[in-house]
Amino acid sequence: MTTIDYEAIAREAGLERVGARASFGAYFKQMWERRGFAISLAKYRVQASMSDNRLGLAWIVLSPLLNAALYGTIFGVIMPRDTRGDEPFIPFLIIGVFIFQFFSKSFSAGAKSITGNASLVRSLNFPRMLLPIAEIIRQVIELIPMIIVMMIIVMVLGVPPAWSWFMIIPIMVCMTMFNLGVALISARLTVHIRDMTQIIPLITRVMFYTTGIFYSLEAVLADQPALLTIAQLNPVHDYVALVRDAVFNSGSAPAWMWWIAGLGGFITLVVGILFFWRAEERYGHD
Amino acid sequence: MATTESDRPADVTPGAPTVVVDGLHVKYKTFSSGKKAAESRALLTKQRDVRIVHALKGVSFVAHEGESIGVIGHNGSGKSTLMRSIAGLIAPAKGQVFAASRPALLGVNAALIQSLSGEKNVILGGLALGLTQKEIEAKYDEIVEFAGMEEFIDLPMKTYSSGMSARLRFSIAVSKDHQILLVDEALAVGDKGFRKKSEQRIREMREQAGTVFLVSHSMSSILDTCDRVIWIDHGNLKMDGDPKEVVKAYQASK
Secondary structure, eight states, X not given: OOOOOHHHHHHHHTOEETTOOOOHHHXXXXXXXXXXXXHHXXXXXXXXXXXXXXXXXXXXXXXXXXXXXXXXHHXXXXXXXXXXXXXXXHHHHHHHHHHHHHHHHHHHHHHTTTGGGHHHHHHOOSOTTHHHHHHHHHHHHHHHHHHHHHHHHHHHTTOOOOGXXXXXXXXXXXXXXXXXXXXXXXXXXXXXXXXXHHHHHHHHHHHHHHHOSSSOHHHHTTTOHHHHHHHHTOHHHHHHHHHHHHHHTOOOSOTHHHHHHHHHHHHHHHHHXXXXXXXXXXXXXX | OXXXXXXXXXXXXXXXXXXXXXXXXXXXXXXOOXXXXXXXXXXXXXXXXXXXXXXXXXXEEEEETTOEEEEEOOTTSSHHHHHHXXXXXXXXXXXXXXXXXXXXXXXXXXXXXXXXXXXXXXXXXXXXXXXXXXXXXXXXXXXXXXXXXXXXXXXXXXXXXXXXHHHHHHHHHTTSOOSEXXXXXXXGOSOHHHHHHHHHHHHHHHHHSSEEEEEOSOHXXXXXXXXXXXXXXXXXXXXXEOHHHHHHHHHHHO
């Protein structure tokens, strides 16, 4: 075979290299054009997962409720009363379980968003970031009925409705940014190291205990200020604490928690986007 | 007896180059297991037995506008790998692929959700291919009609027979026009009538498109639709040229 300078042929014909990563701006433009795909994928996946169960959509609310009931009966009995704050225990617990579930599900589903969709990644061209985004959209779709049911339950349990309840909306916006950032980071890490899926439940468990779901961190760690400060720097704890504050209208969460909620969400999201985008060419290649 | 660009049949006057594949190598890294790997593995020390599969070993060719290129070869010869790297879905270990526009692999299989109705899957598949909501609405009837699924479109896809879902997948996949199209075994779906229809559709797409690659084990559909054939053998380009000649040599090699 004679040697042919293929690169020169390509250059002459004005062809571009296939598979080169798009610039940051072009990448976001592509994502915006394909937003309908991410939204429909999320929406249809919710419908599909529900159509397989007899109780359908009710499970979105039923499973955290059963969790709360379990923790309530076990830890409501064995944990001493001084581990609780001034807020009524059962609504306190339910808010904790519901809000924490938004984080834990985003984390585990986000981590699997690339590896779990390998065949999709291998057969179609689209900005890969749409997959973790679709997972977060799905979690948000499921969050809305959860929050509504949560409010009804706490009302039935005797917490009076207040205008402060609307503060839940900005808190959840910050938390969604945080969750998306975490999902993007864990999605890429899982591509490099499959073993991540084994570690994620462990990290989630640690987060669960350091967030303070069935006890008040502030009450338990009252005599260990240094530890308490570290625990309070965990954004997930602050999202839960801020929602509790909003629901009980108690002023229990200090104002600086808003800074961690907002900045923590924003910084995690920016880091997540950059970290995920940098490996765009590598997804689905091994 | 490899033919090169220079001695391609003279009666074909190629247009401008649309795809240039330049010394393409693709390697897969896999963790081997099983008996062979276990023998060489001591407990804990060599747990990750990496085996490198060299799927493509330096493939080069130029495809031109208006060409319809058949890709043949035995199972595992690297045909699908070649298609996926032309589409930019696999990064080459060495070499590069150039194209006039992003080549598209025909297929939406992976985007579809089995427990949803055919109707929702048409929408989802269209969006996955990059159609807009409006384009899908405009093409919806055409897609369903082409698949011949008017009666069952509101049923969940998992209730379809394999032929029915293959027809629907094909119809969704061909709803978008591409300049460079890669078709992997898609013609082997459905009954005789549908196969005719899909071959016709591929021909139409070729006229609009510019360049079509067709991977198939069916020599008759290769001879029917292609005007050039590439034979991939163990990751090497073994032959490239006139369909009849290449297919004849390929069949003689078996």
